[in-house]
Amino acid sequence: METLQYKIIKTDAQYNRYCDALEALVDSGKKTKAVQDEIELLTLLIEKYDADHNTFELADPIALLRSLMKDHKMKAVDLAKLLYVSEGLVSDMLNYKKGLSKNTIRILSERFKLNQDAFNRPYELHVPASSKFKDAKTMNSRKKMAKAS
Numbered sequence: 001m002e003t004l005q006y007k008i009i010k011t012d013a014q015y016n017r018y019c020d021a022l023e024a025l026v027d028s029g030k031k032t033k034a035v036q037d038e039i040e041l042l043t044l045l046i047e048k049y050d051a052d053h054n055t056f057e058l059a060d061p062i063a064l065l066r067s068l069m070k071d072h073k074m075k076a077v078d079l080a081k082l083l084y085v086s087e088g089l090v091s092d093m094l095n096y097k098k099g100l101s102k103n104t105i106r107i108l109s110e111r112f113k114l115n116q117d118a119f120n121r122p123y124e125l126h127v128p129a130s131s132k133f134k135d136a137k138t139m140n141s142r143k144k145m146a147k148a149s
């Protein structure tokens with residue numbers, strides 16, 4: 001009897017090996033039927049393990065995104081290309097300075113095969129105090145101008 005090359009994932013180490021194997025296959029550029037079948041099988045096994053070991057409910061959307069980027073060996077520049085945004089905006093999102101847009105949430109949920117709710121949870125932004133003051137000052141100026149009119 002022939003031994004199986006891939007089995008149901010039961011450990012984190014096995015999961016990491018399968019992720020590495022999947023990435024190598026995708027990056028190889030080979031388009032044979034056998035390679036495509038292997039990619040599909042690995043994807044299915046990895047997605048099942050992710051679903052069974054999902055701790056995403058505990059993470060805020062940015063922590064989740066950082067974790068997924070690490071697992072998929074993505075850098076901020078890769079994320080910027082995926083989202084069709086600037087690297088500066090990605091930096092602001094990853095540093096809790098800007099929120100995730102609806103379009104960003106859609107793209108991320110498609111790319112990582114997660115429900116949009118995983119990225120559409122409230123989390124606290126870290127806006128520097130100086131910009132809060134600047135925004136408040138601008139609002140006060142507008143109110144004064146409106147009263148004067």
